[in-house]
Amino acid sequence: KAGVTQTPRYLIKTRGQQVTLSCSPISGHRSVSWYQQTPGQGLQFLFEYFSETQRNKGNFPGRFSGRQFSNSRSEMNVSTLELGDSALYLCASSADRSEFFGPGTRLTVL
Amino acid sequence: KQEVTQIPAALSVPEGENLVLNCSFTDSAIYNLQWFRQDPGKGLTSLLLIQSSQREQTSGRLNASLDKSSGRSTLYIAASQPGDSATYLCAVRSSWVDSNYQLIWGAGTKLIIKP
Numbered sequence: 437k438a439g440v441t442q443t444p445r446y447l448i449k450t451r452g453q454q455v456t457l458s459c460s461p462i463s464g465h466r467s468v469s470w471y472q473q474t475p476g477q478g479l480q481f482l483f484e485y486f487s488e489t490q491r492n493k494g495n496f497p498g499r500f501s502g503r504q505f506s507n508s509r510s511e512m513n514v515s516t517l518e519l520g521d522s523a524l525y526l527c528a529s530s531a532d533r534s535e536f537f538g539p540g541t542r543l544t545v546l
Numbered sequence: 547k548q549e550v551t552q553i554p555a556a557l558s559v560p561e562g563e564n565l566v567l568n569c570s571f572t573d574s575a576i577y578n579l580q581w582f583r584q585d586p587g588k589g590l591t592s593l594l595l596i597q598s599s600q601r602e603q604t605s606g607r608l609n610a611s612l613d614k615s616s617g618r619s620t621l622y623i624a625a626s627q628p629g630d631s632a633t634y635l636c637a638v639r640s641s642w643v644d645s646n647y648q649l650i651w652g653a654g655t656k657l658i659i660k661p
Contacts (some may be wrong), residue, residue: 440589442589469649478651478653478654479635479651481648481649481651484648492648524587526589526590528590533577533578533639533647534578534580534592534595535580535590535592535637535649536592537582537589537590537591537592538589539588539589540587540588540589542587
């Protein structure tokens with residue numbers, strides 16, 4: 437079974453721009469979660485989607501949004517990028533409440 | 547509110563030693579607990595998953611235990627190797643339905659195995 441894939445792996449943007457990250461879960465997994473990881477804050481939960489519906493949401497501003505498609509693939513979008521958005525963004529798919537993570541997208545905001 | 551703590555934050559040991567990483571949580575109403583490994587700049591790899599009804603899980607040189615009553619889990623690594631160097635994270639999934647079974651994370655233990 438193929439693992440969780442995330443694209444792109446690396447991204448450089450400037451302040452004020454927007455970005456879209458993509459995640460393809462393990463085949464058959466219907467739940468996709470997104471996390472932000474920074475050296476200072478550690479792993480922080482962004483949101484979770486299940487069957488195209490947002491099931492859970494962390495404490496992030498509205499600039500962070502996501503969606504899930506009928507094939508369970510998910511995208512997250514960050515608008516009006518700030519320097520502090522520089523981080524490793526991790527996607528996880530789950531089945532039976534066991535998480536499997538992708539390699540992450542490293543976003544650098546200049 | 548569930549809180550997860552991992553002590554120590556960092557650990558450096560010589561190769562070959564057996565070692566224990568600790569994870570504690572404040573609310574015993576958990577659905578499961580998962581141990582992950584993260585190499586620098588990489589994603590997380592699931593090591594072991596313990597359901598709330600289980601006491602321990604083993605995989606190769608790794609053994610994880612769970613004591614819900616005391617709010618503790620330990621990850622035991624036998625015969626450590628330099629390749630075990632990584633950050634180890636513990637995550638607890640709450641069993642409260644209104645939490646939507648969200649994962650609560652510890653800050654991790656950075657492990658260095660010296661050759």
